[in-house]
Amino acid sequence: MAEQKKEVLVSVKDLQQFFNLGKKDEVRAIQDITFDIYRGETLGLVGESGSGKTTTGRAIIRLYKPTSGEIMFNGKDIAKLKNGSKEMQEFRRETQMIFQDPYASLNPRMKVKDIIAEGIDIHHLAKNDKDRDEQVANLLELVGLNPDHATRYPHEFSGGQRQRIGIARALAVQPQFIIADEPISALDVSIQAQVVNLLKEIQEKRNLTYLFIAHDLSMVKYISDRIAVMHNGRLVELSTASEVYNHPLHPYTKSLLSAIPIPDPEVERKRRPQPYDSSMEEDGQKRTMVEITPEHFVYAAAGEVEGYKAAAAAYNA
Amino acid sequence: MSKILEVNNLEIDFHTYAGEVHAIRNVSFDLEKGETLAIVGESGSGKSVTLRTIMGLLAKNGEVVNGEVLFNGEDILKKSNKELNDMRGNDISMIFQDPMTSLDPTMPIGKQVAEVLRIHNSVSKKSAMEEAARVLELVGIKDARNRLKDYPHQFSGGQRQRIVIAIAIINNPQILIADEPTTALDVTIQAQIIDLLKELQTKIDTSIIFITHDLGVVAGIADRVAVMYAGKIVEFGTVDEIFYNAQHPYTWGLLESMPTLETNTKRLHAIPGTPPSLLDPPVGDAFAPRNAYAMQIDTEQEPPFFQVSPTHKAATWLLHPDAPKVELPPEIARRREIWKKMNPETKKPQTTEKGAD
Ligand SMILES: Nc1ncnc2c1ncn2[C@@H]1O[C@H](COP(=O)(O)OP(=O)(O)OP(=O)(O)O)[C@@H](O)[C@H]1O
Ligand SMILES: Nc1ncnc2c1ncn2[C@@H]1O[C@H](COP(=O)(O)OP(=O)(O)OP(=O)(O)O)[C@@H](O)[C@H]1O
Ligand SMILES: [Mg+2]
Numbered sequence: 001m002a003e004q005k006k007e008v009l010v011s012v013k014d015l016q017q018f019f020n021l022g023k024k025d026e027v028r029a030i031q032d033i034t035f036d037i038y039r040g041e042t043l044g045l046v047g048e049s050g051s052g053k054t055t056t057g058r059a060i061i062r063l064y065k066p067t068s069g070e071i072m073f074n075g076k077d078i079a080k081l082k083n084g085s086k087e088m089q090e091f092r093r094e095t096q097m098i099f100q101d102p103y104a105s106l107n108p109r110m111k112v113k114d115i116i117a118e119g120i121d122i123h124h125l126a127k128n129d130k131d132r133d134e135q136v137a138n139l140l141e142l143v144g145l146n147p148d149h150a151t152r153y154p155h156e157f158s159g160g161q162r163q164r165i166g167i168a169r170a171l172a173v174q175p176q177f178i179i180a181d182e183p184i185s186a187l188d189v190s191i192q193a194q195v196v197n198l199l200k201e202i203q204e205k206r207n208l209t210y211l212f213i214a215h216d217l218s219m220v221k222y223i224s225d226r227i228a229v230m231h232n233g234r235l236v237e238l239s240t241a242s243e244v245y246n247h248p249l250h251p252y253t254k255s256l257l258s259a260i261p262i263p264d265p266e267v268e269r270k271r272r273p274q275p276y277d278s279s280m281e282e283d284g285q286k287r288t289m290v291e292i293t294p295e296h297f298v299y300a301a302a303g304e305v306e307g308y309k310a311a312a313a314a315y316n317a
Numbered sequence: 318m319s320k321i322l323e324v325n326n327l328e329i330d331f332h333t334y335a336g337e338v339h340a341i342r343n344v345s346f347d348l349e350k351g352e353t354l355a356i357v358g359e360s361g362s363g364k365s366v367t368l369r370t371i372m373g374l375l376a377k378n379g380e381v382v383n384g385e386v387l388f389n390g391e392d393i394l395k396k397s398n399k400e401l402n403d404m405r406g407n408d409i410s411m412i413f414q415d416p417m418t419s420l421d422p423t424m425p426i427g428k429q430v431a432e433v434l435r436i437h438n439s440v441s442k443k444s445a446m447e448e449a450a451r452v453l454e455l456v457g458i459k460d461a462r463n464r465l466k467d468y469p470h471q472f473s474g475g476q477r478q479r480i481v482i483a484i485a486i487i488n489n490p491q492i493l494i495a496d497e498p499t500t501a502l503d504v505t506i507q508a509q510i511i512d513l514l515k516e517l518q519t520k521i522d523t524s525i526i527f528i529t530h531d532l533g534v535v536a537g538i539a540d541r542v543a544v545m546y547a548g549k550i551v552e553f554g555t556v557d558e559i560f561y562n563a564q565h566p567y568t569w570g571l572l573e574s575m576p577t578l579e580t581n582t583k584r585l586h587a588i589p590g591t592p593p594s595l596l597d598p599p600v601g602d603a604f605a606p607r608n609a610y611a612m613q614i615d616t617e618q619e620p621p622f623f624q625v626s627p628t629h630k631a632a633t634w635l636l637h638p639d640a641p642k643v644e645l646p647p648e649i650a651r652r653r654e655i656w657k658k659m660n661p662e663t664k665k666p667q668t669t670e671k672g673a674d
């Protein structure tokens with residue numbers, strides 16, 4: 001990404017999303033979430049399973065009504081947009097989500113070509129039937145499927161093939177911003193590489209912005225400009241990809257990095273993961289995102305800042 | 318070691334509007350008691366179909382054209398529905414690729430886990446619920462006791478997957494079939510689950526068949542590895558043989574495609590092209606059109622298995638004594654060096670043709 005002018009496309013401030021609010025089984029899925037996404041960048045979102053990554057993504061595209069907080073997209077507060085309004089429709093086209101679950105996200109009764117063209121139809125993006133078929137054929141080719149797959153149904157496809165259908169569907173409406181929720185975890189490594197190359201290529205061509213949620217940390221590091229790490233409903237660390245990997249500061253990030261499986265049996269036999277003790281999160285201290293070194297943020301209490309600064313300095317010594 | 322499962326010459330077709338899909342094309346392998354076999358390979362190569370067949374869960378439009386699946390010597394494909402029901406979730410259990418379709422969205426999760434226990438054992442509702450909570454804690458559902466009454470949609474993707482794992486292990490199965498059980502999990506929980514499976518293995522000698530795309534996970538968990546492409550096993554060996562001494566160009570392609578934390582090339586290596594249509598599988602080696610090392614014979618005749626060692630075989634003409642010597646991709650050459658250091662005394666691989674598979 002170009003270093004010079006960083007234009008903020010998405011700005012999230014103090015976002016909270018609770019479920020079953022006020023009931024006995026209230027779930028505080030995400031709290032205190034504050035970050036920006038720059039136009040044209042890929043922000044990787046990693047973290048514990050259940051830490052709120054999907055919830056964050058879904059809140060940003062307004063699949064939920066946020067409990068509190070602000071979500072600015074292109075300078076507009078999208079929390080204020082009314083369902084059905086023209087602006088909301090435009091927002092729904094400009095932001096697309098590629099879902100974690102390639103099975104549940106495709107309507108089993110629809111043909112592949114109609115699944116892919118759903119957005120084209122809703123937003124009237126095809127001149128006629130022939131144009132629609134051509135667009136679908138191009139999209140299928142783009143994601144590595146055969147044009148003759150167009151008339152088949154989702155159950156006839158493997159997990160990986162279905163995920164490519166989901167990607168084609170998202171790309172069909174020419175969005176600006178794509179939230180990809182584990183878009184490649186169901187694919188074999190070679191197709192993962194193809195899809196990641198594809199996502200990067202389209203990004204360069206169309207200046208797309210991605211929020212890329214994933215568990216494969218090697219892949220996240222490869223595709224992301226910056227990385228945000230979540231744990232227990234909160235963002236705990238945010239910086240450039242190489243900072244997070246080479247100079248991790250938060251103990252959860254360190255633990256996560258130590259657990260990455262390496263495709264090397266000899267290395268795996270010797271690996272010692274670093275456990276993370278989450279009790280520090282429950283000590284009642286107020287924490288916020290603090291910029292420890294330029295562009296490197298850690299969720300820290302006032303008393304912890306000096307320690308993190310010293311740790312950062314030690315890396316550079 | 319004794320064989321607990323043997324799959325012999327399995328061939329499966331699917332009847333579709335477009336014609337017959339030859340999804341599984343002569344697959345054979347066995348599973349030893351207490352071992353972990355990993356199956357890796359291309360999306361759509363038939364990993365899930367093979368394992369669902371072992372469970373007696375082939376889709377309605379599927380047909381076993383040939384082959385047998387022997388579990389403790391008995392052919393699963395000949396079992397009645399009642400026998401299959403007794404076997405599933407008890408002797409053999411499966412963790413499905415998609416957690417949402419294997420959970421009942423209308424039933425609280427505590428009941429779903431407890432029910433599997435009660436179907437196969439006579440225990441009271443109360444103690445089954447206790448046990449369910451215990452196993453859910455074991456797979457890392459925090460505060461499980463208070464979430465027993467929650468429904469699947471109230472859990473994250475990874476939490477649902479752990480609920481499915483709890484259901485699969487609660488009866489201590491002899492064979493655990495895991496179809497991408499950890500892809501939805503973060504690496505720390507993934508490591509916990511893998512430790513849990515290993516523990517189960519030492520405790521009750523469970524055999525595990527593990528499908529995953531994550532070669533890092535394979536390196537950490539597998540004893541042996543099968544590599545599948547277009548409905549066939551193309552290479553089979555111990556974990557070290559596959560990672561350090563791979564012979565099939567498709568296996569090479571997989572090993573090359575993995576980015577490491579050091580990768581910063583502009584594009585990742587990806588195997589060019591797309592997999593063949595299984596409606597009309599190609600003559601010769603199905604991988605040939607995507608294989609930079611393909612020879613004339615690859616387009617004419619299907620390669621048989623060549624035995625590389627007693628535990629290692631690969632179906633590629635490159636292993637034929639008359640094949641030209643090829644220059645290995647750099648990543649594979651690097652891995653061969655490690656192999657040489659591990660096996661200083663091994664001579665050049667003595668390959669023998671194993672007859673057309
Ligand atoms: N509809 C819901 N009702 C109640 N709780 C929910 C709901 N959706 C999510 N949660 C809870 O919110 C938390 C965050 O879930 P989320 O799906 O965002 O996690 P995630 O980080 O995407 O995890 P994973 O990596 O496993 O997909 C979890 O504890 C989950 O159980
Ligand atoms: N019910 C069905 N009808 C028709 N074709 C099917 C059916 N089920 C599977 N197939 C086809 O059989 C082949 C093997 O599918 P399978 O699900 O076993 O792939 P896989 O190796 O598990 O892939 P992935 O890694 O993507 O999960 C694919 O080409 C798929 O399209
Ligand atoms: Mg999620």
Ligand SMILES: [Mg+2]
Nearest residue numbers: 159364365414
């Ligand atoms: Mg599968």
